Amino acid sequence: MYCSGFKKIIKSAFFPRKFARNSKKLRKIRYTYILGIGGNIANEKEVKSRFERLIVKLEKDRRFKLVKSSPIIKNKAFGYENQADFLNAVLEIKSSLYALKVLKIMLNYEKIFGRKRSFKNAPRTLDIDIIDFSAKIRQSERLRLPHPKACQRLSVILPLAMM
Template sequence: MTTSDPTVQPVPASVADWVDAADTTLSNPKRAVIALGSNLGNRLETLQGAVDALEDTPGVRVKAVSPVYETEPWGVEPGTQPSYFNAVVLVRTTLPPGSLLERAHAVEEAFERVRDERWGPRTLDVDIVAYQGVLSDDPSLTLPHPRVHERAFVLAPWHDIDPAAEVPGHGPVAELLDEVPGQGVERRADLELRLPE
């Protein structure tokens, strides 16, 4: 399920060489990939709010925002929850992984995320998918995300904005995307998230 759209502007072929001469606020930044999801309330508004909140975080700069995908809920019976809106953002950050995770949780809480049940409905999900190629088995933050290589709703938007990306320990996003079922994952061409100015 490889996606390709000339209207999507990917980041440079070598993401490792991201350079923003105007961005003098970050010193020795690292690359991170963050997945967003929402299936309660105004889903698009919530995702945009999450993008803006990440940009407003000291030590974080949002460099790319994917198209929006609508997806069936993961891990539950079909029809038992509303569908999700999903997107992926690429950031540069001086925050270490643990601090970035704390910020992700704070953004979720700002949008009244409730953690009552595994794979339950939520106003907002903010997941760190990958961080500068780091491999970590820390149960509080496993990197890369332990199920990212199985999830088309993360791989598809990630591939849209970084076609050359790789999931550390699993291989190129493009190849992984071709291996996972794409059913129930639909790009919403009528919806758009703004890249913060």
């Protein structure tokens, strides 16, 4: 089971945080997304810094409005376990873009941060998963929503509960 392996909670300037200030404007934005972020390549301080740089990039990206973030948690790797512990957090964002477009943008952010896909569950600099898309169900070859294993992963459940 994925629910064992929690090690500690990590806080920073951006984790946890409420970003949105104008709820009237936010209501006009069409969709709410829950994103799971994770990484384990480099030491804890560098991974945390990478998460913070992602927040800065998302704040500057006019296609998205950050709403809030969870604390960061440190937990054991799952799937392929012979690797460093992961840092994970959850973000709530708003966008008028549809899920497949957001997926494409998030995959590009992963590339910007040096993500290489060598094998399933491999170590990674930055992983961004769409966990939920305005409570909609989507099943396609490229994207399944809500994320099919989110409710089994401590790396999602715990940060989401703390958010």
